[in-house]
Amino acid sequence: MSEAVVQEFYGGEASQAAAAEYIIQARDLAKRYELGKNNFVDALRGASLDIRRGEMAAIMGPSGSGKSTFMHIAGCLDVADGGQVWLDGRRVDGLAGRELVRVRRTEIGFIFQGFNLIPTLSAEENVALSAEYAGHSRRDALHRGRELLELVGLGDRMRHVPSELSGGQQQRVAIARALVNDPGIVMGDEPTGDLDTATSAEIVGMMRTINRERGTTFLIVTHNPEVAEACDRTIRMRDGVVVDDGDGTPPGTAGA
Amino acid sequence: MRLLRNIFRRKLRAFLTIFGISIGVFALVVMGALAEKLTLLVDGGMKYYEGKVVVTGPSQFAGLASSPLKKSLLREIEHTEGVSRASAAVSALVDEEIPTVSMGNIPTIQAEDGRAKGIETFIIRIAEGRELKNSDVGMVVVGSDLVKKLNAHVGGHVEIRGERYLVVGINEKTLTAPDNAVVMTMEDAQKIVHDDLPDAVKDSVEPDTIVSSFAVYLEPGQRPEVVARRLERTIDNIEAMTPLDFERQIKQPLAIFTSIIYAIALISLLVGGLSVINTMTMAVAERTREIGVRKAIGASNAQIMGQFIAESAVIGLIGGLLGLVFGLLVTSAGNAAGEASGNALFLVSNRLILGSLAFAVGLGTVSGLYPAWHAANLNPVEALRYE
Secondary structure, eight states: OOHHHHHHHTOSSHHHHHHHHEEEEEEEEEEEEEEETTEEEEEEEEEEEEEETTOEEEEEOOTTSSHHHHHHHHTTSSOOSEEEEEETTEEOTTOOHHHHHHHHHHHEEEEETTOOOOTTSOHHHHHHHHHHHTTOOHHHHHHHHHHHHHHTTOTTOTTOOGGGSOHHHHHHHHHHHHHTTOOSEEEEESTTTTSOHHHHHHHHHHHHHHHHHHOOEEEEEOSOHHHHHHSSEEEEEETTEEEEOSSSSOTTOSOO | OHHHHHHTTSHHHHHHHHHHHHHHHHHHHHHHHHHHHHHHHHHHHHHHHTTEEEEEOTTOBTTBSOOOEETTHHHHHHHSTTEEEEEEEEEEESSSSOOSOOSSOOOEEEEEOSTTTTTOOOOOOEEEEOOOOTTOTTEEEEOGGGHHHHTOOTTSEEEETTEEEEEEEEEOOOSSGGGGEEEEOHHHHHHHHHHHSOHHHHTTSOGGGEESEEEEEEOTTOOHHHHHHHHHHHSTTOEEEOHHHHIIIIIHHHHHHHHHHHHHHHHHHHHHHHHHHHHHHHHHHHTHHHHHHHHHTTOOHHHHHHHHHHHHHHHHHHHHHHHHHHHHHHHHHHHHHHHHTTOOOOOOOHHHHHHHHHHHHHHHHHHHHHHHHHHHTSOHHHHHHOO
16 A cells, blocks of 8 residues: 555555555445436445454345445446545556556455356366466466365365266355456455355355464455354445444444 | 367367368468469479470461471471571371360370470479380380370380380489470371371371471570561461460460469468358357456467467468368369379379468458457456356
């Protein structure tokens, strides 16, 4: 985080520590989706939230509360219409497409509902793909892919294509893929949405372990209270704003 | 190959698209091989006509189909200003009947008096055996394309118009008209031409005075057009053909013919290209969600675009290779069948092979541009939501 940004946002020296403490800082995010003429949805109406480095946080809220939109903007998949986002101390709102891609590659890993693996690629190729996009050679990328598949316990399934894997196994491949570029934060959009209770618990347990052992931050959007239960804190959103950040501190004042 | 796995996700569609391209390339190869062969024949003719004038009887077409001349014209021609030497030649058809389909080259009998030796630059080498001498009555040298048709081998006999001739040599392949010619002595050829004459005139013509054409060699610095017009002015009932005349009569119509051939082939390829656009557009639509995922895990627009263009180029390449294989099969089968009658229609040149493949790949690439651009510019969030 540049000195100027620190000055601008926090003012003073204490904020340096704040920048080190928080991996995501979002202020007053606004996002409007135009559905047609005079027909729009305000998905975010001034959402503010801080995510601590190394924590595992859940975002809950009813459909349309803006939790996925928040994640997409914080994850540099989308841009806000208003507000500011710092990712790892760097201001990312207003970045151009190419820079967003760079941030996405190196800083963020994604896990989706429905797994979203590439159906024609084997488990190891799916994991390696993300590393290849980030500029690693194919060989190097496959090597990393295999290491991470070992980590998620799929060492014996590396050459299988997604259709030959169970839902839980596919989601573990997705977790490995999210980790392959060593991102500071992994974002999960309903990662257990398509899984049964037992598998869901297994996947959450795996994320918990990775969070503890590797220090990777997890931000998980979920409907499932059991998933939220396993996290360090639960953030609640409604109508496009954060109504409870689960910390007992009003957002934006945490580190100041 | 990850690309191939993507292409063959929808097997039927991939095959149909590839087939569309193959048909186009097949058409291009077959039609192109026809055009290449004709072009080569004409270029050979151009080389033969270069720097000389060919004198024939009136209303002849490129030296074929004879209304014979008199041998005595040789003296008159050689006395014309600008002429250094003339050489008499007799030509006839190997078969009495002209084949009804006569696309390529019709097998001919060729004889000349040997006066051109040392000046003629269009020389055909002997592949086997020896050259024909003026005294070799009853003997022939066979052009390479006629070996099969006549069942010729050096030392053996061939039958032409009911007569048996001893084969003393076989010419090297030139890929031009001489490949379809049997070379014999003036005396033998004159006899054949004489036999072909209508009965009414047969008796009034002595066989050894018959000449089909004269090759007229010019003194240095003389222009063929000038000498040709001079010959036509001074000698009655002849036509003098210059390189320029040959070009006007043969080369230009051929150029039009070949462009029509290529146009037809290219149109069929373009149709193939449209089906590639269709296929790729559908592939992008089907894989919208996957494109969203790829972007989320770090693919740049350029990487997505590159992937789809590569897929489309590979479709073009596979289609091109298949079409080329079909084309080679058909043209070589056609040539094998044609060889029996001494008439090879097709020439698949290297430039035709490379050109067809390059065109197929280029077409695939260009057809993929728009779908790929569309894929690259999808909004990742919307793409991820796409069901």
